[in-house]
Amino acid sequence: MQNQEPTLHELQKIRREKLAKLRELGVEAFPYRYGRTHSSTNVLNQAEELEKSEEQVSLAGRLMAIRLMGKSCFAHIQDSAGRIQIYVKKDAVGEDQFDIFKLFDIGDHVGVRGTVFVTHSGEISIRVAEFVLLSKNIHPLPIVKEKEGEVYDAFSDKELRYRQRYIDLVVNPEVRKVFETRTRIVTIMRSYMDALGFLEVETPILQPLYGGALAKPFVTHHNVLEKDLYLRIADELYLKRLIVGGFDRVYEIGKDFRNEGMDRSHNPEFTMLELYAAYEDYTFCMTITEGLVAALASEILGSPELTYEGKKYDLTPPWPRYKFFDLVNEAIGKDARELTDQQIADECSKAGLKLDAGKTGRGKLLDKLFGAFVEPKLDGPCFVIDYPKELSPLAKRHRSDDGLVERFEGFLAGREFCNSFSELNDPLDQRERFEAQGLLREAGDDEAQPLDEDFLTALEIGMPPTAGLGVGVDRLVMYFTDQHSIRDVILFPQMR
């Protein structure tokens, strides 16, 4: 639908005619640059002095409202900082120029030069002495009007908003704010990690073998090498190779790709922060998680209290830590570790899950059980710790319980947002875990991890004790911007 030449509707024809008319009048419709002295908010903030000094200010922006009154005109222009009213008067600009201004439309970019004044109704405005067209709009913009906080004719069609984000951003200022906050969050993450001595690195997105998570990958093909490559599902295995290589602390913020369903908390490509620290264990990562989230809260919210979808959450560390099996056992009223695979499947069926104990591995069965009975109740913030070994092929065996691994997940608002463990660095144990994954794969689990021989070699070379953490950046942004859908925190979300 997008690649068809759109039929020229009346509105667009009229704008093209205006463009032609402007050119006849000698107006350059798409000039090369415009020197600004101020932004809209600069002017609004310094209005008093600027008005007194009658200093000439130049600013540029997009026309968002035009109120023409015969021989004068009020209009609003919008720049990346905000909006400001301009006042164009025939007397001030001359008749020829005023006729040109009348050919301008909502959506045009203009540059204006003039002095600052305040209107009778108290709005800080620019009295325009001179204006130029900077770019002509020939495709009408949706007109959003507002009075006393109430919005009229909002541009609200989700499909159009996501597919034509450029319009969404022009017309819905709160959308711009969400993405500005997103960038601030990532910046804060970087400085937080940098301050702790972590080195930011980049690892391959195109990988000959995928790993580091349980997920289905996207497959692509390299023509010259004549082989298939995978888009990474996690950074993990490469970052650990770097720990083997001797970097003590590394992190990466980047996109992962998982070939799975989409909903309001899942986009096929999403952003993860992954970090690895040598000589630390998973308790270190809990501290990092708490510290990072608390830092975000104080810088973004100015308070440890987060409101998400009407509910309040206190993010002040430390957060409670609940053991995986304590939660599960309490929820089902039995000791899950004593149950057979079939019995776990039966418990799952009580929650309406149909699972085949023969085909699904024990780890996954337990995970289902957790997802069905525990997860929805985890308001958080909290950590769930010490997961079953079968579920975590890259995590180190628990120091005091052979059937568990030293792993935690962080929860907030009933949703997981991070995952961490004491990294498995025993190459022989790791090989066994891969082999167990291989058996699951043969049994039909297409999310089981393939064996990565080179990664095993790296572990054989020797990885120090290491802690690793992965944080879902999109989800954190959702919390801190109070957005309901992941699509509202990704500029160009995947559409069908």
Add this chain to the structure above:
RNA sequence: GACGAUGUAGCUCAGCUGGUAGAGCAGCGGCCUUUUAAGCCGUUUGUCGUGGGUUCGAUUCCCACCAUCGUCACCA
């Protein structure tokens, strides 16, 4: 992937039990040199999501498909 809801002018929406569509804003013309959802007068705009079918006739009924939203399944 399953079920449900929705899809009408550039935008937001109305359209009862089938007779080829309306409003506000935007646009266009006119009046208006401090307006601000500017106002007043006049006026234009539509493959009624797409493709089939039923019918003399479908935006309205039926089927399929596409898209969006929601719930579930899968996962972060």
